[in-house]
Amino acid sequence: MHSNAANKQRFSYAAILGRKASPARHMAKILMAAWMILGMATQARAVVEQVAPASSQLICFSSFCNDNGTYFDGTPPFPFSKKYTFDSAQAWCSFATWTYSDRALEGRFLAFYTCGNFAFALISASCPIPTTNPGALYTLNPSSGMCEREVNQYTIEFDPALKGSSTIAIEPSASQATYVRVTNSITKQPQAGVQIRIRVDVESGSGGHEHHTDRPKGTLTGTPCAAPEQACITATTDDDGKAGFTFMSTIVSGIHTFTAACVNPTCTNEDSGGQIHVKVEGLEQIPVSSFYTLQLPNRDTNHPSTHFLTKKASGKLYDIAMFYYVYTYLQSKQGVIPDFVLNDASLKWGGVLDCFLTCANSVAWGASHHEHRRGTVVDVKANGTPGSIMYENQLRELAVLEDVDIGDAHGNGSGRHFHIRLNGKKE
Numbered sequence: 001m002h003s004n005a006a007n008k009q010r011f012s013y014a015a016i017l018g019r020k021a022s023p024a025r026h027m028a029k030i031l032m033a034a035w036m037i038l039g040m041a042t043q044a045r046a047v048v049e050q051v052a053p054a055s056s057q058l059i060c061f062s063s064f065c066n067d068n069g070t071y072f073d074g075t076p077p078f079p080f081s082k083k084y085t086f087d088s089a090q091a092w093c094s095f096a097t098w099t100y101s102d103r104a105l106e107g108r109f110l111a112f113y114t115c116g117n118f119a120f121a122l123i124s125a126s127c128p129i130p131t132t133n134p135g136a137l138y139t140l141n142p143s144s145g146m147c148e149r150e151v152n153q154y155t156i157e158f159d160p161a162l163k164g165s166s167t168i169a170i171e172p173s174a175s176q177a178t179y180v181r182v183t184n185s186i187t188k189q190p191q192a193g194v195q196i197r198i199r200v201d202v203e204s205g206s207g208g209h210e211h212h213t214d215r216p217k218g219t220l221t222g223t224p225c226a227a228p229e230q231a232c233i234t235a236t237t238d239d240d241g242k243a244g245f246t247f248m249s250t251i252v253s254g255i256h257t258f259t260a261a262c263v264n265p266t267c268t269n270e271d272s273g274g275q276i277h278v279k280v281e282g283l284e285q286i287p288v289s290s291f292y293t294l295q296l297p298n299r300d301t302n303h304p305s306t307h308f309l310t311k312k313a314s315g316k317l318y319d320i321a322m323f324y325y326v327y328t329y330l331q332s333k334q335g336v337i338p339d340f341v342l343n344d345a346s347l348k349w350g351g352v353l354d355c356f357l358t359c360a361n362s363v364a365w366g367a368s369h370h371e372h373r374r375g376t377v378v379d380v381k382a383n384g385t386p387g388s389i390m391y392e393n394q395l396r397e398l399a400v401l402e403d404v405d406i407g408d409a410h411g412n413g414s415g416r417h418f419h420i421r422l423n424g425k426k427e
Contacts, residue, residue: 047150047151047153047268048148048149048150048151049148049149049150049151049268050144050146050147050148051127051128051138051146051147051148052146052147053126053127053128053140053145053146053147054126054127054128054147127139127140127147128147130149136149136150136151136266137149151266151267151268153184153185153186153268154182154183154184154185154191154194154262154265154266154267154268155182155183155185155267155268155269156180156181156182156194156196156260156261156262156267156269156270156271157180157181157260157271157273158178158179158180158181158258158260158271158273158274159178159179159180159181159274161178162178162258162273162274162275162276163273163274163275167275167276167277168275168276168277169276169277169278169279169281170249170276170277170278170279171249171278171279171280171281171350172249172250172251172252172253172278172279172280172350172351172352172373173249173250173251174248174249174278175246175247175248175249176246176247176249176276177244177245177246178244178245178246178247178274178276179242179243179244179245180196180198180242180243180245180260180271180274181237181240181241181242181243182194182196182237182241182243182262182267183241185268189241190237190239190240190241190242191237191241192237192238192239192240192241193236193237194236194237194241194243194262194264194265194267195234195235195236195262195263195264196234196235196236196237196243196260196261196262196263197225197232197233197234197260197261197263198220198222198232198233198234198235198243198245198258198259198260199225199229199231199232199258199259199260200217200218200220200231200232200247200256200257200258201217201231201256201257201258201259202215202216202217202218202252202254202255202256202257203254203255203256203257206253206254206255206349207252207253207254207255207278207279207347207348207349207351208253208303208305208306208347208348208349209252209253209254209302209303209347209354210301210302210303210304211302211364213364214364214365215252215254215365216250216252216365217230217231217250217256218231218247218248218249218250218256218278219231219247219248220232220233220245220246220247220248221233221245221246221248222234222235222245223235233245234263247276249276249278250278250365251351251352251365251367251373252278252351252352252354252365253278253279253280253347253349253350253351253352254277254278254349254351255275255276255277255278256275256276256277256278257272257274257275258272258274258275258276259271259272259274260272260274277349278349278351279349279350279351280346280349280350280351280373280374280375282310282311282375283308283309283310283346283348283349283350283375284308284309284310284311284314285307285308285348286307286308286309286314286317286342286345286378287314287318289318289321289322290325291318291321291322291324291325291340292317292321292340292341292342293340293341293342293387294307294341294342295341295342295343295381298343298344299357299358300355300357300358301357302354302355302356302357303347303353303354303355305347305348306343306344306345306346306347306353306372307342307345308345308346308347308348308350308375309345309346309375309376309378309422310374310375310376312422312423313375313376313378313422313423316402316403316404316422316423317342317378317420317422319402320395320398320399320402320404320420321340323398323401323402324340324391324394324395324398325340327391327394327398328390328391328394339386339387339388339389339390340380340389341380341381341387341388342378342379342380342381343378343379343380343381343417344369344372344378344379345372345375345377345378345379346372346373346374346375346377350373350374350375351373352365352366352367352368352369352373353368353369353372353373354366354368354369355368355369356368358415370427371419371421371426371427373427374427376421376422376423376427377419377420377421377422377427378420378422379410379417379418379419379420380417380418380420381417382409382416382417382418383411383413383414383415383416383417384416385414389418392409392418395418399420403424404420404421404422404424405420405421405424405425405426406418406419406420406421407419407421
């Protein structure tokens with residue numbers, strides 16, 4: 001015995017095809033059924049998007065009747081007649097005591113079907129360039145008066161982990177695998193075989209860098225986009241509607257933003273909400289203390305805030321500065337208390353501190369100030385001027401007790417300083 005579902009299915013096909021039909025009629029019904037199925041598939045796949053025309057113009061012409069009194073529809077454009085005027089406020093052509101009004105459409109000619117001279121109107125319009133997927137252009141539909149285009153009812157979005165308050169954070173010079181996904185917004189099913197384009201950029205001013213020219217954006221694994229476009233790849237979605245890729249960060253910290261768009265077929269949206277934060281986690285502003293001072297403003301205007309350390313490193317800095325202050329309190333300090341001035345530590349998100357304005361042999365975005373990347377190192381002024389370390393031997397003795405590495409002084413002249421490794425080792 002057949003199931004009810006099977007009976008219903010046989011009945012449905014029979015209703016479409018017919019059990020007793022001529023071969024020609026049978027073929028016609030098969031074609032009709034195929035057309036219906038194709039129509040349903042198209043309906044599930046595409047949608048008509050409408051926008052108002054960017055501009056429109058109503059042009060007035062003149063026309064005539066034949067000698068026998070019948071309407072003569074000549075070949076446009078008809079000679080423009082000053083008898084017919086265009087009222088831009090009302091959008092109609094007027095002649096004598098009558099008017100004709102119609103919010104007409106491109107390619108449609110309007111006239112009074114009576115003999116004698118009468119107005120002949122033509123509407124022309126231009127459609128705007130789409131802001132999303134501009135390759136799929138609008139055309140004016142004569143039936144609706146709207147600019148329209150058929151777009152696939154697909155949507156594209158990044159891995160949710162790249163969005164919102166739970167944005168992924170990775171360290172400089174690290175990598176992160178992620179994906180974008182395309183779904184049919186009608187059927188809610190993943191869409192395979194969609195060609196997509198993914199771009200990466202980096203926010204100006206992020207990561208503590210106030211310069212942006214030629215800033216590295218990181219790299220994406222995949223097929224590079226056509227030259228000269230950079231930091232861009234193309235990919236194709238798999239059976240799960242996903243296109244995976246890997247982002248490789250550079251030595252520079254910052255907020256990296258991602259944009260994904262469908263190339264073929266198009267989607268109803270572009271997703272520009274993906275982010276990855278490239279940073280060293282857990283860095284904090286060096287707290288204010290009476291045992292040391294911060295050199296402000298920073299001479300490096302590209303990096304005005306470089307006083308960030310890990311919590312543990314800040315604790316060690318406080319201890320050694322306090323002991324140095326107590327140890328040298330009764331000593332002559334040239335009228336400066338405390339004589340413990342801090343310059344560079346790390347940027348707020350760590351990463352390379354490319355101090356090319358103030359550091360020798362440094363270039364923008366280059367690997368310089370090598371150990372100032374993770375919030376464990378701080379420079380202390382030691383150039384012999386007021387405010388610099390006056391008792392170097394005592395500082396070294398205290399450093400040993402705190403398991404802090406000072407090493408030799410760095411720099412020359414006014415730039416001489418101690419490079420204090422607060423974790424006791426070279427990074």
